[in-house]
Amino acid sequence: MKFENVLEEKNDGILTITINRPSKLNALNKQTIEELHQAFTDAELDDEVKVIILTGSGEKAFVAGADISEFANFSTEEGKELAARGQEKLFDLVANFPKPVIAAVNGFALGGGLELAMAAHFRIASETAKMGLPEVSLGVIPGYGGTQRLPQLVGKGRAMEMIMTAGMIDSSQALQYNLVNHVTTPEELLEFTENIARRILKNSLVAISAAIKAVNANYEDGVNGFDREIEEFGNSFGTADFKEGTSAFLSKRKADFPGK
Template sequence: MKFENIIVEKEDKISVITINRPTSLNALNAKTIRELSEAFESLDKDEEVRVVIITGSGEKSFVAGADIKEFTDFGQKEAEELARNGHTSLFNKIENLSKPVIAAVNGFALGGGLELAMACHIRYASENAKLGLPEVTLGLIPGYGGTQRLPKLVGKGLANEMIFSAKMIPATRAKEIGLVNEVYPVEELLTKTKELATTIANNSPMAIAKAISAVNLSDTERGFDTEIQYFGEVFELDDKKEGVAAFLEKRKPNF
């Protein structure tokens, strides 16, 4: 896959997507969103890849937000279409991918950048990371899932505080409130993220795909019934047979 604004690398069951627009702090423009959508769709079908990491180029910024220049003249119809297309083509696609997606947040994750990180299943951050949703300072609100995913991660009160105040928070505070899982020095971030990805990649991809879907329904009426259904379904899969056999034979499973 060849792209202009992102770099896609694969190694040992792990793919790393790097958003590569350093002159604009890796801001999300329409082309970058399209390229990310294509990359995730391709990687989801790639049987050699079990975990995807997404990060930004350099050490200053993961994604500093959406590229505002692209929609300054939009009206209501165009704005709604922009948000809806973003949800469908990228943000929801990441959240519902059959493979775990880990955000390695290296620096600024603002606006659409934080929304991108929140669509991922797990978030690691560098010590210099700053996270926030500054949209109200522009007379806007988050449009790529910020008002929906942030309350689920940190609670309604803290989400309201972040959205209404538009304040950036440091990585240490983000970990305290559950917005990121771990915080590491800048130079260790990608290494630590890859370590987690390797651990995950050694587990059953079939079971993980079911778990992703079940967790995504955890705040709906279908959550428990879905878990029960998937719990039954995995009993018919090859990974369950291999996992149980390996346990009984006291060896590592070969998924």
């Protein structure tokens, strides 16, 4: 599928997905969400893709929010459908993706942009990054998981303040809040992120996929995360990666994981 608003670059197991609407500060419109959905769906089926880096084109914005012009006149039911469909098509898809997803946040990550970054498994920010959920300044609330994921990451009090004030925080505050893992210069952002991706590639991606399921289970209603951990731990014993990993350790050699 040829994309208009998304760029892809694959290199040694790392797929970089770049949201490319620079004239709109990479704002998420319906088409971009559909293209991102397709890009992630394709990446899941592509055995050559091991880790995904998600970023925005240019230095001004990761994603500066949703495209407000598309839903300014929506009814109540249309608003509910917008949020439900967006969460299903993209944000939950990213959060539960079986391969590691790292958000490289360059510039503004606001509204739906911050919600997309928070759906990634972790985030690395440029020193120029600005993050926030300004939805209440428009008379609406975050609808793509922001009210749920932000408290999980920064705590209830800080999340409430960020949402209620509709303000932005800079990268140093985001690091202090544990919203991002690292802060780099704009020039080093992608290289730094790729270096972490390469460290991930050395490990069993089958085990990492199981770990993603186990960690996420702690945030699912009605699911006991400890039980999911036990299940995924046990399942690991039946994988070729486990046999290779333990054999390599006992033989004092570097593991060559088959990915099965």
